[in-house]
Amino acid sequence: MITPAPRWPAVFAVTVGIFAIVTVEILPIGLLTPIGAEFGVSTGTAGVTMTVPGFVAAVAAPVVTVAAGRLDRRLVLAALMVLLAAAGFLTAAAPAFWVLLAGRFLVGVVIGGFWSVGAGLAPRLVGTAAAARATSVIFAAVPLGSVLGVPLGTLAGQLAGWRTAFLLLGVLSFGTAVALLLLTPPLPPAEATRPAVLSGLLRRRGVRSGLLVTFLVVLAHFGTYTYVTPLLRDVVRPQLLSGYLLAYGVAGIAGTFLAARYRAGLAAAAAVIAAAVFALPHAGPIGALVLLVAWGVAYGAVPACSQAWFARAAPDAPEAATVLFTASFQATLSTGALAGGFVVDAVSVPAVMTCGGVVAVLAAVVVQGARRNAGRTTSSSRSSAGTGEPGPAK
DSSP, X not given: OOOOXXXXXXXXXXXXXXXXXXXXXXXXXXXXXXHHHHHTOOHHHHTHHHHHHHHHHHHHHHHHHHHHTTSOHHHHHHHHHHHHHHHHHHHHHOSSHHHHHHHHHHHHHHHHHHHHHHTTOHHHHHOSTTHHHHHHHHHTHHHHIIIIIHHHHHHHHHHHOHHHHHHHHHHHHHHHHHHHHHHSOOOOOSSOOOHHHHHHHTTSHHHHHHHHHHHHHHHHHHHHHTTHHHHHHTTSOHXXXXXXXXXXXXXXHHHHHHOOSHHHHHHHHHHHHHHHHHHGGGOOHHHHHHHHHHHHHHHHHHHHHHHHHHHHHOTTOHHHHHHXXXXXXXXXXXXXXXXXXXXXXXXXXXXXXXXXXHHXXXXXXHHHHHHHHHHHTHHHHHHTGGGOOOOOOO
């Protein structure tokens, strides 16, 4: 069998697609005030624009992938980017708040579908030898959306109005759809993702432990990071705040490329996140910067490490494994932000940091337990490679 030539331009096209998706998803963070003012709703109500896409994406991940059946994945990705462009144009032209929410609903559909299909394509595009590097490139789009996409979108909103920011992202999304059609080779699915395949994966111990670990780590992160800005305002001067958040984002990019060995990576990431959120409420300006950088490196490794866990747990059904990764990640993202908000309102911002630290410690313990279980079953897993149980950590 001849190995196809690596398609790095296609990898970069997928990366730009995820960059656009991440930017569109979290851009309202920087535009909640003008959005709320224009539609006459409170900032809290405007914040629904952040929670809708995540919950929709959790449902859309399996629904879109199953509905895609045996369609060429290149066409599916391009169609989803066209839908993202439509969502951007609809949001930019929204005459009422409910229309804007309809646009955010479409964003959730795209998130669930594109991540499920695109996040695990690296081995098919560049071969197994370069798959880890290509996966790092694709997942680098996540922190890039925070570091580059959201600040630029917020700046565009400040200079030309928040609608312009979404209009420009619609144009970027449409251009990405064209690039995917031109640069990506035909990608017929190796196996159509069916409900029976997904339910079968849920019976595997490695997949279930992956779901639990992803839930705990993402819950800890988004339950705390969503409210890190109010905490930092009591620690650093306001004019330094953006620089601190930029340092966090740059560290996240580095963490994405440092995520090499997924089990040890997730355990270390959870432990570092725990240490950072426990210490941050008690840190001074310099300490807060150091802790944010450490937190950024740790969380930057989480998406790629988590996706790799699912891929190792189900090597015979990579797309179905990515569906479960996407659904669990997106559902927990929104749940973490909501749960953190309840703690902040009921107690305080430092309290939510403590709660997040406890959850992150629990995640590290679960990872270590999974490693011990995998070590005890090494010999049996070698003799039953088709079960999809993850092997021992290396």
